[in-house]
Amino acid sequence: MTSIFTSGRRQSxxxxxxxxxxxxxxxxxxxxxxxxxxxxxxxxVQGLPAxxxxxxxxxxxxxxxxxxxxxxxxxxxxxxxxxxxxxxxxLGVGAGIYFSEWPESRLSFLSSFTNDxxxxxxxxxxxxxxxxxxxxxxxxxxxxxxxxxxxxxMLPIIARTTEESLKIVPVTLREASMALGVPRWKTIFxxxxxxxxxxxxTGILLGIARATGETAPxxxxxxxxxxxPTGLFQQTASVPYIIYNFGTxxxxxxxxxxxxxxxxxxxxxxxxxxxxxxxxxxRSTGVRAEI
Amino acid sequence: MPRLMDIGLxxxxxxxxxxxxxxxxxxxxxxxxxxxxxxxSEVRQMSNRLRALHRxxxxxxxxxxxxxxxxxxxxxxxxxxxxxxxxxxxYGRYALDITSVLDMxxxxxxxxxKFVVDTAKKTQEMIRMSVEAFAKRDLEMARxxxxxxxxxxxxxxxxxxxxxxxxxxxxxxxxxxxxxLRYLERIADHASYIGESVxxxxxxxxxxxx
Amino acid sequence: METQEDLEAGRExxxxxxxxxxxxxxxxxxxxxxxxxxxxxxVLKGIDLxxxxxxxxxxxxxxxxxxxxxxxxxNRLHELTPGATVEGEALLDGEDIYDRNADPVAxxxxxxxxxxxxxxxxxxxxxxxxxxxxxxxxxxxxxxxDHAVEHSLRGAYLWDEVKDKLSNSGASLSGGQQQRLCxxxxxxxxxxxxLMDEPCSALDPTATAKIEELxxxxxxxxxxxxxxxxxxxxxxxxxxxxxxxxxxxxxFDETATLFENPKEExxxxxxxxxxx
Numbered sequence: 086m087t088s089i090f091t092s093g094r095r096q097s098x099x100x101x102x103x104x105x106x107x108x109x110x111x112x113x114x115x116x117x118x119x120x121x122x123x124x125x126x127x128x129x130v131q132g133l134p135a136x137x138x139x140x141x142x143x144x145x146x147x148x149x150x151x152x153x154x155x156x157x158x159x160x161x162x163x164x165x166x167x168x169x170x171x172x173x174x175x176l177g178v179g180a181g182i183y184f185s186e187w188p189e190s191r192l193s194f195l196s197s198f199t200n201d202x203x204x205x206x207x208x209x210x211x212x213x214x215x216x217x218x219x220x221x222x223x224x225x226x227x228x229x230x231x232x233x234x235x236x237x238x239m240l241p242i243i244a245r246t247t248e249e250s251l252k253i254v255p256v257t258l259r260e261a262s263m264a265l266g267v268p269r270w271k272t273i274f275x276x277x278x279x280x281x282x283x284x285x286x287t288g289i290l291l292g293i294a295r296a297t298g299e300t301a302p303x304x305x306x307x308x309x310x311x312x313x314p315t316g317l318f319q320q321t322a323s324v325p326y327i328i329y330n331f332g333t334x335x336x337x338x339x340x341x342x343x344x345x346x347x348x349x350x351x352x353x354x355x356x357x358x359x360x361x362x363x364x365x366x367x368r369s370t371g372v373r374a375e376i
Numbered sequence: 377m378p379r380l381m382d383i384g385l386x387x388x389x390x391x392x393x394x395x396x397x398x399x400x401x402x403x404x405x406x407x408x409x410x411x412x413x414x415x416x417s418e419v420r421q422m423s424n425r426l427r428a429l430h431r432x433x434x435x436x437x438x439x440x441x442x443x444x445x446x447x448x449x450x451x452x453x454x455x456x457x458x459x460x461x462x463x464x465x466x467y468g469r470y471a472l473d474i475t476s477v478l479d480m481x482x483x484x485x486x487x488x489x490k491f492v493v494d495t496a497k498k499t500q501e502m503i504r505m506s507v508e509a510f511a512k513r514d515l516e517m518a519r520x521x522x523x524x525x526x527x528x529x530x531x532x533x534x535x536x537x538x539x540x541x542x543x544x545x546x547x548x549x550x551x552x553x554x555x556x557l558r559y560l561e562r563i564a565d566h567a568s569y570i571g572e573s574v575x576x577x578x579x580x581x582x583x584x585x586x
Numbered sequence: 587m588e589t590q591e592d593l594e595a596g597r598e599x600x601x602x603x604x605x606x607x608x609x610x611x612x613x614x615x616x617x618x619x620x621x622x623x624x625x626x627x628x629v630l631k632g633i634d635l636x637x638x639x640x641x642x643x644x645x646x647x648x649x650x651x652x653x654x655x656x657x658x659x660x661n662r663l664h665e666l667t668p669g670a671t672v673e674g675e676a677l678l679d680g681e682d683i684y685d686r687n688a689d690p691v692a693x694x695x696x697x698x699x700x701x702x703x704x705x706x707x708x709x710x711x712x713x714x715x716x717x718x719x720x721x722x723x724x725x726x727x728x729x730x731x732d733h734a735v736e737h738s739l740r741g742a743y744l745w746d747e748v749k750d751k752l753s754n755s756g757a758s759l760s761g762g763q764q765q766r767l768c769x770x771x772x773x774x775x776x777x778x779x780x781l782m783d784e785p786c787s788a789l790d791p792t793a794t795a796k797i798e799e800l801x802x803x804x805x806x807x808x809x810x811x812x813x814x815x816x817x818x819x820x821x822x823x824x825x826x827x828x829x830x831x832x833x834x835x836x837x838f839d840e841t842a843t844l845f846e847n848p849k850e851e852x853x854x855x856x857x858x859x860x861x862x
Contacts, residue, residue, distance in 0.1 A: 189669070255705070257703065257705045258707065258708075260663060260699075260701065260705075261707070261768070261771075262718070262722070263663065263694065264661060264663060264694055264698070264699035264701075264772075265695075265698075265718060265719035265722070265771070265775055266691050266692070266694040266696075266719060266723065267718075267722045267723060268691050271722055271723075272722075275722055276707060276722075279707075279709045280708055280709050282709075379858075379860070381859075445818050445821075446858070447845045448845065448846065448848055448854050448858050449854060449858060450858050451846060452847070579847075
């Protein structure tokens with residue numbers, strides 16, 4: 086009859102092995118985190134000196150000529166991300182609803198196309214596409230072109246998260262609504278979407294976060310301007326573009342501006358992601374109660 | 377695959393078969409005591425045992441209904457079980473009553489026992505039929521019992537009438553015959569009831585009340 | 587392959603075997619040759635059944651016999667599943683709900699349904715859950731809604747337990763209370779028929795007992811059809827029982843008769859547990 090206590094030798098070898106594994110895993114975590122930590126630390130350390138109230142209210146300085154701000158970039162980004170959102174949200178949510186509620190339709194293959202291909206599409210290619218579509222005919226870089234590019238980038242993300250959030254809503258809720266004699270479209274909008282709304286919000290916020298950080302497409306669609314946006318069909322600045330442009334130029338005051346812009350961008354992303362966590366964590370009662 | 381309930385149903389079945397055999401023996405013993413003059417002392421014990429068995433059957437049937445909530449043929453069987461076991465119990469009881477007549481009246485050797493013994497034979501036949509109908513769930517046999525019951529009934533009444541009309545009859549013989557015939561008649565009735573219960577198990581139909 | 591003769595013969599059997607208490611009674615719901623399935627894979631193989639008004643009719647049978655499919659055909663819910671097919675007629679007060687011109691939404695308003703697992707709308711309060719069928723269809727009159735809430739919750743034996751917390755979330759109630767909430771929600775639309783698909787299978791015995799009591803009260807005002815795999819529940823609660831097997835109606839009779847002395851061998855074997 087074997088005892089529940091293993092013999093002394095085997096026991097201590099197993100314990101040692103356990104401990105070694107634990108240490109190795111911990112080590113790999115630390116090694117993975119360190120670069121990230123350094124990046125963030127670098128941004129904070131380098132960018133903090135640039136931050137002041139003026140940073141948010143002034144335009145960038147000339148080379149070598151003192152301090153300034155990134156007002157143009159902030160307003161430009163707000164404008165283009167905002168317009169992009171206005172375009173992408175109705176289309177993306179609509180597509181997500183369609184894929185979720187009519188899975189048997191012949192267009193359902195588009196859903197996997199959207200999720201697998203479009204969502205990870207190289208954004209510079211998107212930019213190039215919009216260049217030929219909007220910039221070339223209008224013969225100018227523009228906020229509109231930038232917004233369109235951002236919208237195309239945001240769309241698959243929003244469509245995918247919308248579809249997934251709605252698919253999680255149990256079939257039995259739809260059936261309960263239909264059984265009450267509620268027409269299908271009302272069931273979708275008043276019951277299904279209402280139950281999955283935190284998922285939808287998450288998707289939209291994630292899309293916004295993604296769009297805000299995109300640089301390459303804006304380089305070939307929106308261009309740059311030293312001033313806040315002057316017109317929808319004029320070149321427009323954006324925060325990522327400032328980082329790109331000012332960070333590599335070599336002038337020390339410009340470098341500072343670039344780091345400041347980087348810090349602003351990172352801070353904005355952080356806030357967005359915290360909002361996402363807030364939406365997920367909040368007791369969106371239904372989905373959690375079911376599980 | 378046997379059901380959980382089947383264990384209890386089998387138990388009930390064998391209890392009833394035991395009661396059947398025992399009650400047959402009790403009645404035979406009491407009739408023999410009458411016709412041959414033997415003591416018939418074992419009949420009391422048999423009757424008590426039958427009473428105990430009837431209680432056992434009753435308890436087990438109720439327990440099965442409560443635990444298993446049976447339906448259809450199972451439910452009918454359980455209802456019939458309780459009625460049939462009561463019938464066998466009554467067989468034993470009336471056997472005891474017959475022997476107590478013998479105890480009370482003492483020596484009956486001078487009486488003409490032929491008529492009673494003949495009726496007793498018919499009654500015993502009915503008992504046998506009721507037992508076999510139950511053991512084999514034989515519908516045909518069950519349905520034949522009532523006809524014999526009529527015969528026994530008629531014997532009982534005829535004897536009563538004759539006794540009333542006869543003058544100067546020996547009180548002891550007349551009364552003992554009448555009493556024993558009465559008990560035989562009641563045994564025959566119960567045999568009919570058992571036949572009806574057997575029919576109920578199979579068809580779910582209870583015969584009309586007259 | 588079901589021939590026309592098979593269907594006709596089946597119909598005659600159904601007529602002749604109607605329980606005596608139902609001869610000459612106008613059925614609330616009558617199905618004629620109702621077939622349902624997915625594509626050509628028929629789950630229901632032609633059902634002729636007359637459901638009596640203001641009574642509880644239980645539909646029972648082993649898994650896969652088609653009882654849930656049958657009931658989901660009665661409120662045209664079955665067709666919402668992709669690939670679902672339905673044939674035959676289902677007459678509600680004599681009108682075929684599958685008529686070409688019939689509006690499924692209008693049909694569903696006359697028939698309420700309670701599902702196996704309680705499914706209150708998670709984003710709505712108790713109050714809004716109860717009147718969801720009214721508000722989602724445009725009713726705004728606060729007085730009417732208040733009245734409907736109280737009336738329906740009373741009808742579902744839930745009013746006293748929740749009257750002080752009507753604004754709490756629907757999902758904050760216990761399982762049994764949630765199910766009664768769903769019953770109230772179905773009642774608020776004032777249907778004529780109530781379909782219940784194994785309404786107690788997710789509930790504990792106490793909650794089950796309460797709902798069974800409720801069902802026997804509700805039949806005064808509604809025609810109730812309850813799907814159940816629980817024989818004892820069918821025998822406690824229903825007046826009539828229909829036994830389905832492999833998509834066919836095997837026997838339909840008064841519950842007491844069917845459970846004491848069923849006419850069909852198959853029924854007898856199923857209810858005594860001698861199947862399989």
